[in-house]
Structures are given as C-alpha cells and as structure tokens.
Amino acid sequence: MAFKYATRACTIALTAMTWLATPAAAMPSDTHEYTLDNGLSVVVRRDARAPVAVSQLWYHVGSSYEHQGITGVSHVLEHMMFKGTETLAPGEFSQIVSDNGGEHNAFTSRDYTTYYEQLAADRLEVAFRLEADRMRNLRLDPAEFDKERQVVIEERRLRVTDQPQSLLSERFNAQAYLASPYGLPVIGWRGDLDDMQLADLQQWYERWYGPSNATLVVVGDVEPSAVRDLAEKHFGDIPAGEVPAPRGETGVAEPGERRLTLHRTDVNTPYLLMGYNVPSLASAEDATEVHALAVLSMILDGGEGAVLSEELVRGRALAASASAGYSPVDRLDTLFMLSGVPAMDHDIDTLEAALLERIEGFRQEPVSAETLQRAKTQLLADHIYQLDSTFYQAMEIGRLEATGIGWEVLEGYEAAVEAVTAAQVQAVARKYLTADRLTVARLIPAAHRDRTRQEAE
C-alpha cells in the first residue's frame, strides 16, 4: 500500500495514431463506458494480449479533499481498507486474492484513492466481490488502527523524513500551492497523523466511499458487456447515497515569487526545485494551452537530445542532472516543474540562473519547426509505448475520470498534439512562466556536518 507523489511525466494519452501504417484493429482502443443506476461508472477496455485483467476501483477522493488538521486521512483510510469488514477478518482480503493467483494493492494521491487487483481474466469476479464488500461493509477496529497508524508513520519516515529531497519536495509543495489543497502532503503532516481519530476515518469513509463517487476500470482479456453484468451483480444493489462536492479552494493563480532554502547537516549534494503555477487539463479555460505546455516540457526534457541535456548537462556542463515535467491530468491548477543537481564545481545559484535564462529564451523566441516536430513525435510515440502495459492503460483512464476530465479526451489527443504551433509554445511560456508564478526551493548541505540525531518533527 503506497501513496504516490505527483508524477512528473507529461502524460495523457491517445488511442490509435493515424500517422502510423498500422491497422487500427490492432490497437486496444475499444473502450466502453457504462453507468449503473446507483451512479457507479464502469469503464472497460479489451486488451487480449495475455489471459489476464486488471481491475481498478477509483474513489474520487484524496489529499486535495482534506484540510489542515486532518491531512493524511485519505491515505490512512486506504491502509485500513485491508483491515477487515463485517464479513472478512483483517488480512483475509489479501489471502483470498493470493489464493486466486492475484496481485493487489492500493495507492492514494491528491485526487484519488485507488484499489486494484490483477488476476487471470476468468477470476475477475473475485475482485468485484471483495471490492463491493469493502465499499459498504468496512469495519474500523481500534486496535488495528493503532498498529496501522504506526505503520504509516514508519512509511512517512522511510519516504520523507529520512529522505532530504523528499522533505524538500513536501515543503516546496506547501509553498508553491498557495491556498490550494495540493499543498497538503498526501501522507499527512506528522502531527496530524498523531492526532488522527478512528472517527475521522469513519466519517471519511461514509462521506466519500459511495458508488456515485467511484469509477471502476477494467482492462484485459474481457468482454465489455460481461464486465458490466458482473459489476451490476456485485455493486448494483449498493445504495447511491449522497456525495458532497469537494471544497471550493482552488489556489491563487499568480501568488508572487516564493523562495525556500532547507539547510541540512545530513545532505552532501545540493538540489534545486522550481515550479510555475499553471493550469491543468481540468482547470484550463483553453485546452490548447495545456498541450502547448506539454510540448514545451518535451522540448526541455524529452531525452538526451533535448534542451536541458544538450545545453546544461553537456554544453555548459553546469548540471549533473536536470529535468522538466508537467502532468496535466490534475483536478486543480498544477505546476510546470524544473529540477536539477549542480555539476561538480558548480553551485546551485549558477544552475538556477541558467534555467531561468533558458526559460526566458522560450519567452523571447519561437522554437524551430524541427524542434517542435520532434517533441510532438516523441509525445505521440511515448503514448503508443504506454499501451504496452494494461495497468498503465487502466491508470490513464482512471486518472482522467477521477480528475473530472473524462477518458473521452483520449479520442482527440493525437490531433490536439499535432495542432500545437511554435507561436502557442511561445505564448504559454510568456503567459505562465513568469516570476509571480514561480517557487524556488533549494536543498543546501549545512556547513558543518555533525551527525546530531534529528529531533522528531
């Protein structure tokens, strides 16, 4: 059971690409959507390459639905979903999936909490039966909660507290997302984890875990209508219930330049994070801006031949590594990210100045036709490659549904990417990559490395 940071890949998706000399029938673009009477949405894509299926149940709730004081509640609830129901003892869920030759887990992010099973396609019913059971019959046990809170605190120590770059990223987010719930850490602040009550989890479960706030995604060697029938059989009689709208916070578009420096005695290598507040595919008024930003991120960091590698890692040799990323599949405004580690004998100020200078270049000059086409080709080819994983295909559909964008955008993706012009790329750089949208965070080795044990946070 894991939580997940915002991915930095600039990914959405596509179906078949007409510019390939490939029969469309060979592509797993056969996607079907059904809605049960209680509001549960079911999306099925057939991909019969192997006799297996992945089932993912997406609840449209995550840390961006939380507020200070209860941060981490979505993720702790995710852990408790394995701790028994009215019909199953703690751990029995996992045992049943294992006994059926399946694998399963769950993950929590800002906009969703997702439970998945991967099974032989003819065992799909096992997943549905178990998920339907814990959608309404969860039993939250105090003793199990005490242990699981401790497990989550260990998870926090492992992934954040003892990892200086993660710690920087957590604090960076808190600054970069002014007045936006995306500033809350998915795993929760330590104090909130300590204070969390079983009643908080109960309330969270009752408020958000209904069929009308969920999407069931299945990809694999399955017959779509049979999957719909199976979903009806297991989820159909769960009452719809009422699900509130998420809170209205969406953040501030142009908060002003923010800076943060973390000085650590346990760090020996500086690290730089920069992010600009930009729209997501869900929040954008004009989707073409989103595709232009995705193309720009590919131009910066689409591979060894892209700008950051060519100019900063090799050319001027200022960076040991440098990357850019933009993940537009978010419910609220998101970030266009840059990050880097200075090369030996170069400092972090020089690296930051070089990145800013390069961004300024995109504001001043349109990119060449060759650069633009290369970035688009890469975006589209990468989406073909992502079809290789059925799990990823289901992820993509689920993320689009849970963020309110809708998987249907995949149909127009190829055309949208192809339509991006150099002028649009320059326009989004001018509009969004500005000082008032920028947050800079730096991780700096403290001058004296003494190994004094850290205080608990």
Add this chain to the structure above:
Amino acid sequence: MMTASMRLAIATLLFLGSAVAAAQPQIQHWRTDNGAEVYFVAARELPIVDVRLTFDAGGARDGNTPGLARLTNELVMAGAEGMDAGTIARQFEANGARIDNASQQDMAYLHLRSLSDPGRLAPSLSLFRDVVAAPSFPAEDFQRTREQMLVSLRQSQQSPGKTASRRFKAAIYGDHPYGTPAAGTVAGLKAATRGEVKAFYERYYAARNMVIAIVGDLERDRAERIAADLANTRPDGEPASPLPPVAAGAVGETLRVDFDTQQTHILLGQPAVRRGTADWHALYVANHILGGGGLTSRLSEEMREKRGLSYSTQSYFAPAARKGRFEIRTQVRNDKRDEALTVLRESLHAFHAEGPTADELASAKRQITGSFPLNLDSNRDILGYVAMIGFYDLPLDYLARFRDQVQSVDADAVRRAFRAHVDPDALTTLMVGPYPETRGEE
C-alpha cells in the same frame, strides 16, 4: 484405481494446461554467423519493436577499476563517426525511438525501442548499428560522465538505503567482484582512463559475448536480418571468462553504521544461489512464504500486521552468475531495532527448521502459478525474461514449464532447498542508523 471423477479432474487439468501453454510467448533461438545468441518473440498486437543487446560486461568485469563497466556503458551513445551525443539522440528522438542502457552486476545492455512502422524503424536501427559499430568515446564526454557518476556516488552516500546496500555487499562478498558496487568507487572512477574504456568495449562488447533479444511486431526473417546486421558490427571476440567462485564469507558478523536518521535500516543475508540452480523453484516458493509474497508472507505478518513495526519487510534471492545474495531487509524506528532484529531472526530460524505448513505451501503455489501470466503481459516483461534466459543460458522452455515446476514442489523439497542455500547461523547482519559509538570508523 482411477475413479470417474478423478479422470474428469485430470482431463480438465490437461485442457487447462494446454490452453495456458498457448498463451506463453513462443521463443525462437538461433546463433548468428559470428557467434551472437539471438532470442526472438513475435508480438504483433502493438506497433512496437524492442531490440536489446546484452553483454557479459557488468560491474563484475570492472577488474581493478570499479565503475569502468558502467562508465563504458554510459558512454556508448555519446559519439560516433561525425556525430556527437546530441546529434545521435535527436535522430532517435525525431523518429520517436527510445534508447536506454544499463550496467548491472553481471550484465550490461543497450536497448532500442521503436515504432514498427518501417519508416520509423529503419532509420533508428541503422543509427543504432552505426553507433554500436564504432562509438568514439569523446574525451570531453568521458570527463563529464565520470564527474556525473562521482556526483551520484556522493549523493547515494546521503541515502541510508543505498548506503546499507553498498556496505552489505562489501561485507558478504569481501574481495569478490560482487563486493564492489557497479556504480563504482571514487578511487576507481578517478583512476579510470579513456583508453581503459575503449579497451573494455573492444573486449566485452563482442559478438560471442552478446545476447540479442528481439520482441515485437516483425517477422522472423526481418529479425534474422536485424540480428545479423547488429552482430556483424562487432568483432567475434571471446565469451568473458568465468567469474571466480564466491569464497565462504565472514560467519555471523554484525556490523553497525552510524547514520543520522529516524529509522534504522536492517539487512540480514549471505551469498546464496546461482542462476540456473536445479532447486530454484523450491527456493522461489520458500522465499515467497518467508518474505516475498507481499502482505501475506511470514515476515510481513510478524513485523507489520502483528506489531506495526515497519512499513516494508521483505526477503529475496538475487540469483546471479556466481552465488547471488539472499537478503532480508526492513526499516524500523530506532528504538525498536533490537525488537525487530529478534523478530526477524526468530522467524527465519523457525522457517529454516520447520519449513512451510501445508496451508502455506498450497496457498503459495496457488498464488505463484496463478499470477505467473501477470509477469508476461507486456512486451517489456517478455523482453526482460528472454534476455535473462539467453544471458544465463536457461532452457528455452523455462517460462513454459515454470508453473508445472512450481506445482511439483512439495514441503520437503522447499525445506531442503532453503536449508541447502541459507544458513541462519552464518548470516551477516548490517544495521544503518544512529550509532554514535561507531563514529569515525569509516
């Protein structure tokens, strides 16, 4: 005497068996004229072709220059006749192709992923061939890549997990090549020369030291031409000589490394098993039950489910050309590390002494055999398996027979295999966390 219902059960079993066999990737194998081994799987559903060249050229071949194998591998795409790194990369990228490379303990590889559209595939393959034929290892890129590796070495020293892995391998392997990190050492990288890199490439990136794996949307005859074309770019050369055997290591040693963290990372293990060992399936089942099977394993049950001590506790075997390690790994808050160590040791001793229960064995077999197709559901997975089969010279029907082999394992075989490869009294224990009393020892 066979009853009617038994006959029916067997018939059903056979039917299932054949249906499943049909779903296995059909691996074709041949050798090129100059001695490269080729493994090919046609997968026509997606318009993708993967070509991976794997060499017996991992960190174990570093010799006296730790990091040399990885430095060489990182530099192959940095230049060739008339082309610098950026020019090469942008030509691949303009066709939507992806290159990735890695140099691990045993193997090093170069991997091209391309769209199968001939207009995209042909130029990328031709460029791939030209670079592999004669990389120029430019002096400037040599310096820069070495510095990048030094930065990442330094960075890894601030990570408790990576520090634990590095120190653990050094402890259990001593002077054996497996004791030195594939990422290199500061001394090794500083000493490396461009001449050594070129010589390493000529010696180890040779046809007879190469396995070519091809998976994807193409016909056999096209795959044959691609393989021959790539193999012909390299001299025949010689297979790398066998690595030295792993000597029996320190017995029952416990090492502590001082680290400024809230958790202590605990590793227990020893050199254990070679790839291709006859009782691998029994060991695989054993590890699944002990600490490999996710949340249902014994270690996970004892550490996480019962006591809330850790987020993650796992065991695994890492079979290699020579004895790869067996390892148990967890992270716990500092004031619980002694309790955790006791739980881990007691669990291991109990399993070693008694082996699995009948229920555990049945459940493990159901899960392993049932979930096996999940390991083969993408071209990328198949490519990895096929390259492994080729590199370690495993039988061509390794995947096809895997489930039957697991099914045929009994409790006694599991217990015997585990006892043959793991000796709980000879384990090395490594703890990385705050140990102020050991300060200054490194």
